Amino acid sequence: MATPLIQISGLEKAFTSNESWLSQWRFRHGKLTRHKDSIHALNGVNLTINQGETLCVVGETGCGKSTLARAIMGLTTPSAGEIHYLDQRIDQLNNRQRMFFRRRMQMVFQNPYASLNPRMTVYQTLSEPISFHNPQFSQSQVDEKIDELLESVGISASSSDRYPHEFSGGQRQRISLARALSVEPDFIVADEPLSALDVSVQAQVLNLMMDKQEERNLSYLFITHDLAVVEHFATRVAVMYLGRICELAPTGTLFSAPKHPYTQALLSAIPRLDSNTAQPIRLIGEVPTPTEKPIGCVFQARCPYANQRCYEASPAMTLQSDGSSVACHAIEEGRL
Amino acid sequence: MNLLSVSHLHVNFHMKEQELAALIDVSFTLNRGERIAIVGESGAGKSVLGFSIVNLIGKPGYIKSGSIKLENKEITKMNLRQLQEVRGKRIAMIFQDPMMTLNPVLTIGDQLVETIRSHTKISYKDARNIAIEKLHHVQIASPEKRFDQYPHELSGGMRQRVIIASVLLLNPDIIIADEPTTALDVTIQAEILQLLLAICRDNGVALVLISHDLGVVSKVAERTLVMYAGHVVEEGPTLEIINDPQHPYTQGLLNALPQMTLPGQRLNQIRGSMPSLAERPSGCAFHPRCPYATQKCRQEQPRFIYSGVSSVACFLVEDMLNEFADKDKEAS
Numbered sequence: 001m002a003t004p005l006i007q008i009s010g011l012e013k014a015f016t017s018n019e020s021w022l023s024q025w026r027f028r029h030g031k032l033t034r035h036k037d038s039i040h041a042l043n044g045v046n047l048t049i050n051q052g053e054t055l056c057v058v059g060e061t062g063c064g065k066s067t068l069a070r071a072i073m074g075l076t077t078p079s080a081g082e083i084h085y086l087d088q089r090i091d092q093l094n095n096r097q098r099m100f101f102r103r104r105m106q107m108v109f110q111n112p113y114a115s116l117n118p119r120m121t122v123y124q125t126l127s128e129p130i131s132f133h134n135p136q137f138s139q140s141q142v143d144e145k146i147d148e149l150l151e152s153v154g155i156s157a158s159s160s161d162r163y164p165h166e167f168s169g170g171q172r173q174r175i176s177l178a179r180a181l182s183v184e185p186d187f188i189v190a191d192e193p194l195s196a197l198d199v200s201v202q203a204q205v206l207n208l209m210m211d212k213q214e215e216r217n218l219s220y221l222f223i224t225h226d227l228a229v230v231e232h233f234a235t236r237v238a239v240m241y242l243g244r245i246c247e248l249a250p251t252g253t254l255f256s257a258p259k260h261p262y263t264q265a266l267l268s269a270i271p272r273l274d275s276n277t278a279q280p281i282r283l284i285g286e287v288p289t290p291t292e293k294p295i296g297c298v299f300q301a302r303c304p305y306a307n308q309r310c311y312e313a314s315p316a317m318t319l320q321s322d323g324s325s326v327a328c329h330a331i332e333e334g335r336l
Numbered sequence: 337m338n339l340l341s342v343s344h345l346h347v348n349f350h351m352k353e354q355e356l357a358a359l360i361d362v363s364f365t366l367n368r369g370e371r372i373a374i375v376g377e378s379g380a381g382k383s384v385l386g387f388s389i390v391n392l393i394g395k396p397g398y399i400k401s402g403s404i405k406l407e408n409k410e411i412t413k414m415n416l417r418q419l420q421e422v423r424g425k426r427i428a429m430i431f432q433d434p435m436m437t438l439n440p441v442l443t444i445g446d447q448l449v450e451t452i453r454s455h456t457k458i459s460y461k462d463a464r465n466i467a468i469e470k471l472h473h474v475q476i477a478s479p480e481k482r483f484d485q486y487p488h489e490l491s492g493g494m495r496q497r498v499i500i501a502s503v504l505l506l507n508p509d510i511i512i513a514d515e516p517t518t519a520l521d522v523t524i525q526a527e528i529l530q531l532l533l534a535i536c537r538d539n540g541v542a543l544v545l546i547s548h549d550l551g552v553v554s555k556v557a558e559r560t561l562v563m564y565a566g567h568v569v570e571e572g573p574t575l576e577i578i579n580d581p582q583h584p585y586t587q588g589l590l591n592a593l594p595q596m597t598l599p600g601q602r603l604n605q606i607r608g609s610m611p612s613l614a615e616r617p618s619g620c621a622f623h624p625r626c627p628y629a630t631q632k633c634r635q636e637q638p639r640f641i642y643s644g645v646s647s648v649a650c651f652l653v654e655d656m657l658n659e660f661a662d663k664d665k666e667a668s
């Protein structure tokens with residue numbers, strides 16, 4: 001088998017809240033102690049992304065999907081763990097070393113409002129990376145490439161002299177995608193790239209992404225909450241909960257035989273067009289905030305199958321006979 | 337009386353080179369406690385419509401003509417003070433971009449407290465308790481801790497829930513929600529929708545839900561408006577529209593759902609893409625992409641007619657109805 005494109009092991013990320021030094025002191029139990037709040041966004045993520053595949057990441061809001069994406073792109077420094085691109089470690093590069101990977105890896109951000117420079121026209125946004133990565137291009141070649149890119153994402157080339165605020169949310173998201181494609185990368189991390197798109201434009205963008213994948217053996221890490229898209233587009237799916245991956249499976253397997261209790265709840269909650277589908281499994285308890293490093297299973301507070309062991313020990317990812325991997329004591333013990 | 341009635345609304349963008357029409361002859365009504373959805377192509381003018389209802393459309397946009405009535409008061413003619421009153425108390429907006437509502441330099445707690453205290457005179461401490469209770473209501477865990485955080489420290493979904501909490505504080509008659517759940521995963525999306533639904537039902541609040549997620553729309557809205565290139569092209573009961581779409585654009589939209597093709601296969605996209613405002617086609621705006629377009633579609637603009645299922649602006653439907661009517665006449 002070919003080497004995986006991206007290999008992530010033991011990835012952790014804790015954010016310390018930016019309270020002032022003074023306010024970190026609390027008077028507790030009769031003495032002054034220093035107390036720093038932190039949020040454990042990633043708690044030991046292991047993942048590989050193969051060449052030419054689409055790995056979809058799904059999971060509850062705040063479970064760390066964007067943080068994972070940003071860590072891979074080098075936009076946030078992990079607290080622990082390693083990330084490899086082919087055989088090179090990329091999580092500790094300085095800015096200059098990173099330049100090489102900029103061309104290889106591109107990201108489309110969750111928020112199309114924040115990711116485009118408001119003072120640059122669409123033309124400027126696209127011509128910069130194109131000329132930078134193709135110094136041999138003449139001006140007319142650059143222009144031609146811009147027109148082609150814009151058309152391919154369904155934006156008419158004649159609007160290239162306009163500024164981001166003159167476009168709707170979905171149009172801006174397509175411009176971000178055009179920018180990512182402009183440098184012909186090997187790997188695109190797309191954080192909710194479709195969330196602002198209506199279904200017909202979504203179909204257009206997904207078809208474009210599939211075409212590019214076929215053309216150039218592109219790999220995607222695709223974060224989305226739209227499970228219909230996942231089912232259609234993903235090669236494999238990683239289900240995240242509180243900074244850990246709780247299930248990783250080939251797409252067909254995940255949808256036909258979801259195993260982890262969280263995955264089961266997630267799949268049952270999809271709003272379907274026909275209104276008389278089965279009742280969603282309502283999760284009891286609150287979405288916890290990861291202020292403490294979790295002990296035991298990350299899902300235990302809301303899991304209907306949790307027992308003492310789940311509170312004490314963290315379940316390991318175990319390969320199942322149908323090719324999926326699950327981290328759940330109940331499954332391992334045959335209780336589920 | 338209708339709670340809100342929009343009639344023959346035209347909204348333009350006044351650009352250097354030309355006038356661009358973003359909304360063309362849009363009319364609809366909303367009753368007290370009713371829930372409607374606005375769906376349609378990205379760039380069709382859904383957000384512009386949402387903004388226009390509260391007269392928030394910013395320069396270079398402006399309301400060119402038409403009327404927007406909240407009960408018997410004309411919103412397009414209100415002064416700034418009256419508008420602020422409407423926006424603060426009667427019509428609340430939840431935007432597509434949470435950062436349009438949240439102030440990046442204030443903690444979310446301070447923003448909520450400020451909202452509360454601008455409407456009721458209570459102490460900071462009481463306001464804080466109410467704010468924390470509302471954060472709890474929208475399922476934000478450890479609300480005491482989140483209270484002191486800044487918007488950038490929250491995930492996208494949490495920010496949107498903070499905004500929904502702030503809308504709950506206002507107790508409005510109408511909520512206009514522009515893609516409120518697009519940044520949320522399905523389990524929370526379901527909870528938030530249930531929450532919005534419950535608020536609307538319990539308090540008789542009317543909802544205008546702008547969304548492209550037809551699954552969500554079918555769960556929430558009683559009626560749906562389908563928009564294309566600044567026009568409303570189809571309007572009717574949500575389930576009828578989903579089960580039996582009449583307008584070719586609505587048909588294309590439903591056909592483009594991933595569920596309509598096998599996994600891994602190309603999706604059924606509608607050929608071409610929506611024209612920019614500057615390149616509006618003649619006749620029916622959908623004709624360059626429509627598989628049924630005729631000469632008439634290229635030249636004339638279709639009227640809105642009732643098809644028996646929904647109201648549609650399409651010559652194909654109109655011709656079919658005329659044909660049936662002729663046959664009926666012959667038979668009798």
Ligand SMILES: Nc1ncnc2c1ncn2[C@@H]1O[C@H](COP(=O)(O)OP(=O)(O)OP(=O)(O)O)[C@@H](O)[C@H]1O
Nearest residue numbers: 015041061062063064065066067489490491492493
């Ligand atoms: N810069 C930051 N400072 C402090 N906390 C942060 C920061 N960025 C993210 N977090 C926290 O890390 C956790 C994971 O956030 P992340 O944005 O990765 O979630 P997500 O899975 O992408 O959620 P969503 O689906 O809502 O986008 C959240 O609890 C969030 O509040």
Ligand SMILES: Nc1ncnc2c1ncn2[C@@H]1O[C@H](COP(=O)(O)OP(=O)(O)OP(=O)(O)O)[C@@H](O)[C@H]1O
Nearest residue numbers: 166167168169170171349378379380381382383384
């Ligand atoms: N400030 C502006 N100046 C010029 N044109 C604008 C401006 N704001 C919006 N438009 C144009 O108005 C049209 C309607 O935009 P709107 O934001 O209402 O679309 P939408 O239906 O909400 O789309 P989406 O689903 O992508 O959010 C688009 O073609 C957009 O390019």
Ligand code: SF4
Nearest residue numbers: 297303310328329330
């Ligand atoms: S490991 Fe235990 S707590 Fe976690 S999901 Fe499985 S049964 Fe539930």
Ligand SMILES: [Mg+2]
Nearest residue numbers: 065066110492
């Ligand atoms: Mg995110």
Ligand SMILES: [Mg+2]
Nearest residue numbers: 168169383432
């Ligand atoms: Mg919009």
